[in-house]
Amino acid sequence: MKTVRVVVLLVALLSLVVGCRPSDAIDDAQADIRGFITEAGTSPVLPSPPPPTGPLDAAVAYLAAELGISPEEVTVLSSEGVEWSDTSLGCPEPGMMYAQVITPGYLVLLEAGGREYEVHTDETGRNVVLCQPIPHHLSDQAPAFRALLAYLIQAYPGFGLEQRAEWVQEDLTPPGLVGASTQVWRSEEWYLQMSCPVVPHPACQTVLSHRRAGVVWAGTLEADWQVTPADESLxxxxxxxxxxxxxxxxxxxxxxxxxxxxxxxxxxxxxxxxxxxxxxxxxxxxxxxxxxxxxxxxxxxxxxxxxxxxxxxxxxxxxxxxxxxxxxxxxxxxxxxxxxxx
Structure with missing residues (x-):
């Protein structure tokens, strides 16, 4: 009913304008009116209303926080209202349980740093989820080192790496080499070396060694922090x-x-x-x-x-x-x- 009233008001307004215009203006006005006329038995197709600023702002703020950038660096590409099938907002995580109730919300497509991100919210913006993992840039090897060290500590507690209080980084990249870098982190007699090519989706070749025992582990580290041992697992x-x-x-x-x-x-x-x-x-x-x-x-x-x-x-x-x-x-x-x- 609200749509009908809007159309009627527009027609009435145009009728007043028509009474004051010459004949060529009348033809233009009538053409504008015909743009509102639809076939019998159908309803006019109007664009979906944009989401309230709350969910939209929440989606932008959430992505900015995940990427470590300011909200001003995030661009809204599109948004649409969605009824999610449960409280996972369309992005369930393995092993998690969700209430099986229809949850109104929004699907927001954002852009930052030349990449697109799909963010889901509920209708209030209090619950927000990013539906794809944030790609990591292995050209900055410090967070990659921390991710690999955390994996090795968890997977191989007997190596005693959690007892290493301080790791000192050293750049071993040969002078003049372009397109790759080699870094080594040292702690007492332990060495963790990472060689990473500078490509869109690099995989670092990594080696853990001890000054006396030599190499004890080797593998690759992907941009999503996935670790794959080089040798068949023991x-x-x-x-x-x-x-x-x-x-x-x-x-x-x-x-x-x-x-x-x-x-x-x-x-x-x-x-x-x-x-x-x-x-x-x-x-x-x-x-x-x-x-x-x-x-x-x-x-x-x-x-x-x-x-x-x-x-x-x-x-x-x-x-x-x-x-x-x-x-x-x-x-x-x-x-x-x-x-x-x-």
Whole structure:
């Protein structure tokens, strides 16, 4: 009914104007009126009303915050009202549960930095979601390094990287090289190197190494922070027995040792470890081609007493072949460095 009233008022207004115009103006006015006339039985097609400024401003502010730019650098390309099928606003995340109710809102298409982004909101603008991941620029390797380090700490706790309080960055890019850069981060005896080409969607080649143990891991880091190991993944399980203080301290040197056997497709490691009695040991398996490197880290405390720990570990998931196994331990911050135990 509101649309009908608007059209009628426009026609009435044009009628008043027509009475004061010459005949050629009348023809133009009639042509304008005919633009409002539709076929019988149909309704005029009018553009959708724009969203209220609340949801639109919320979408712009949300994208600006995600990109770390000012809202003035974001351009609104289009917007339309949508009834989302649930409270995910059309962008459900894996593992999340959403209320299955119709949720009115808006689909807003934005542009920033030459890229388009699709942002969904509810009708108030209180709930906003970006429906595609923000692309990361690996030319700025500092955030890429932090993402890779977080992955390695979570995936390989036995490497002890969380004990490294400070990493110092060094640029190893050869002078005059254009189109790629190589950076290395150092912390005590650990090195994390990243070589990244400067292309629209780069993938950094990354290597984690230790001054004594050598390379323990290599892989690629994509622009979406997806990490892919270069070698086929190893599966490692281990068990550290209780500290045995029955063996006299002066006899622990003879008692300690490492034995490696093959049981089917499993590499089994039995170790007698002489170490401080208040330790908490974590193991991780690194790899450099056919050389498998078991890294042992004390993630607990250090104290003056020493005892013997029985350690058992299994390495699985390897294809048939010939491998060399090295056991390196036990590191503790910068107090106890890694050494080859067997």
């Amino acid at each position: 599966t490692m399980s281990f068990d550290v027995g209780l500290c045995d203080e029955a063996t006299p301290p002066d006899a622990l040197g003879e008692w300690a040792g490492v034995e490696v056997t093959v049981q089917g497709r499993t590499i089994h490691i039995e170790q007698n470890l002489s170490y401080v009695c208040c330790a908490e040991l974590a193991l991780a398996a690194g790899r450099e081609g056919a050389v498998l490197k078991v890294i042992e880290t004390n993630v607990g405390q250090v104290c003056r007493c020493v005892c013997g720990y029985p350690v058992a570990a299994d390495l699985t998931g390897l294809p048939a072949g010939t491998y060399t196994v090295e056991v390196w331990g036990v590191q503790y911050f910068d107090v106890h460095p890694l050494e080859l135990l067997g």
